Amino acid sequence: MKMPAVKYARTFPRAGRLVKVMFLSALLWVCVLGLPYFLFMMFFGNAGEYQKWWAIAALVALLLGVLLRIIIYVLSTKVRCPLCQGAVFQTASCRMNQNARKAPVLSYSTTMVLDMCIYRRFVCKYCGTPFRLRK
Numbered sequence: 669m670k671m672p673a674v675k676y677a678r679t680f681p682r683a684g685r686l687v688k689v690m691f692l693s694a695l696l697w698v699c700v701l702g703l704p705y706f707l708f709m710m711f712f713g714n715a716g717e718y719q720k721w722w723a724i725a726a727l728v729a730l731l732l733g734v735l736l737r738i739i740i741y742v743l744s745t746k747v748r749c750p751l752c753q754g755a756v757f758q759t760a761s762c763r764m765n766q767n768a769r770k771a772p773v774l775s776y777s778t779t780m781v782l783d784m785c786i787y788r789r790f791v792c793k794y795c796g797t798p799f800r801l802r803k
C-alpha cells in the first residue's frame with residue numbers, strides 16, 4: 669500500500685474528465701452517507717415542523733445519488749488508462765495488478781478517488797502504472 673514516488677508517475681492525458689468524475693464521486697459519497705442520517709433524523713429526531721424538511725432532504729439525497737451514479741457511469745466509460753485502455757473508474761471482475769492500491773474496507777475505485785484527493789496521484793488498477801493529475 670505504499671504510494672510510488674512522484675518521479676515515476678506519468679501525467680494523465682485529459683485529466684479534466686478524471687477530476688470531474690472525482691468530484692462527482694465525492695459528492696455521491698456525501699449523498700450515500702447523508703441519506704441514512706436524514707432518514708434517522710426523520711424518524712427519531714425531534715418530531716415537529718423539522719420532520720418535513722428531513723424527509724425532503726432524504727428524498728433529495730436519494731434522487732441526487734441515483735442521478736450522480738448514472739452521470740458517473742456515463743463519464744467513467746470515457747475515462748480510460750492511456751496504457752492498458754482499462755476503464756479506471758469502472759468495476760471489473762478481473763484480477764487487479766499487484767501494485768493496485770486498495771484500502772482495507774473500500775473498493776479499488778474508492779481508494780483511487782481518495783488517492784486523487786489526498787496525493788493528486790493514483791495507480792491504474794489494471795496495469796499498475798502510477799499517474800499524476802498535475803503536469
Ligand SMILES: [Zn+2]
Pocket residue numbers: 749750751752753754792793794795796797
Ligand atoms: Zn492501466
